[in-house]
Amino acid sequence: MTRVVLFGAPIAVAVSVYFGGGGESQRPKDDPSLRVSPTAFAPDPLKAGSPAQQRERDDRIDALPAGLADPAKKEIAARLVASAENSTLDWKSQYGAIEDIGDGNGYTAGIIGFCSGTNDMLQLVEYFTREHPDNPLARYLPALREVDGSDSHEGLGAPFEAAWAKAAEDPEFRRAQDVMRDRIYFDPAVRLAKMDGLSTLGQFIYYDAMVLHGPGLGQDGFYGIREAAMKSADTAAEGGDEKAYLNAFLDAGRTVIGRQKTEQTRDSSRIDTAQRVFLREGNMDLDTPLTWRVYGETFRIGS
Template sequence: MTRIVLIGAPAAAAVSLVLGVGLGGEDEVPLADRPQAVRQAATPAPNPLKAGSAAEQRALDERIDTLPPGLADPAKKEIAARLVASAEHSTLNWRGRYGAIEDLGDGNGYTAGIIGFCSGTNDMLQLVEAYTATHPDNGLARYLPALRQVDGTDTHEGLDPGFAAAWVAEAKKQAFRDAQDAARDRIYFDPAVRLAKMDGLGTLGQFIYYDAMLLHGPGLDEHGFYGIRRAAMQQARTAAEGGDEKVYLNAVLDASRSVMKTRLSTAQRDTSRIDTAQRVFLRDGNLDLTAPLEWQVYGETFRIPAA
């Protein structure tokens, strides 16, 4: 199950709820608007969580830096990686998926790597461009023109034959595995965790944001992560606004589930990653995402024992 699209576009300015200022409508802490119907050149998007005056930004950074690491704690981040792998790859061994690549028939072209970077949703292009900038002689560099051409589509034109084999070969190198980790963090993990902290959410809430951003992409419309967040905020207040964290997170899961049922392809509409995983942790009050954990995805049971 992979995100929808991730075409780069200018980001709107953000004002942190942590600073006590909430914005409504399209101005709510967006990353970048990446609508499926609009294809633009793949350029690094500005960081939307760095906005306002320098003094406001320093205050925000200092406030967030004083918060517990939450999902960014190495042990919790490992749990997050295993949870994602259970939904994306039906395994807990996420480190064994760097070389995975296939076309799932979901309209996103090739899906590959630890989180399912897609040739049709821009994140694969961002990954290969960043990797090539530091390793210009890598085996995927020759496919960059084709990746730019197919971005936003499901075609393999210019990629076949050879791209899949090149990906598998490159994934045997530590440098490319490190590049996948870095792209995951830069595009999805770090922004999701930071925003969740701004919304006053604990470790489970940070994971719920992260998983939703992976699945739906950081788009502003109703089908993207920020649209889902906006829909949830219309139903419940965030913890930073004085709301009940569990009530708000249930609203986020409701909104994400609704998009899965209406937006994704029929093959992707299994909502067990919410129904029998995240919702279970929330119902149990495990807001710190503390092991032992037991959950089901696609009918298969997974467990992480206590440390």
């Protein structure tokens, strides 16, 4: 994990969207009414503009093909991410997983690698506790708030690990993990990828980058990587070649990975021998069968 803390100052983002057309690998066609001004500053480019503009933009995005949000494609995405995050395709077995992998983010746990040091674990436990106040993790909220932004285990340790595993036996905690995965990572990544005119593969590349680097606004977070890529190549929504843009995005993400502190976190195989392979093969719809390598292991989906 190279994920950065989920805090940050606003970033300038220019977003163009285009809609329409049937056929394979459907992507939107240009629609000036959905463009966000390059001078608009907002932490979330999906919320830029007036409420009316936001509603119109949301309606246009909702009218697009499902892409990665299609249940079958979302399942593929979950398995791809699990191969990198947990060395398994069985992502549903990971709700109770918890460990410190030594990446400076404290505990990493659950289906998406929620981290005690990067705010998303805190958001998850706060959300679950609002819904279910008597859950086993509720007593650890003060400690989670204290360690947020660090790799500390102060006030957590083995009892917290046991409480996480116990909570994961509850279907409601598993549902809460699904909800927060989608709220923090999946939905923003997929919707923004659609705004950038990207195919299902492009949507997955955004999602995996959001998971790996976090939705941070600095140069090492997702939005910083996107900004760097947009300086090198036009998005499909801006009339650019999608493959060229995605290669620029992967290059920018790989640069961030290369700045990490440990050999483990500097491994870029989830780009080099997975996403880049799909892109080189032109598998823009992320169709199966898929074969890829990540962190030295080979994985397959489909025959």
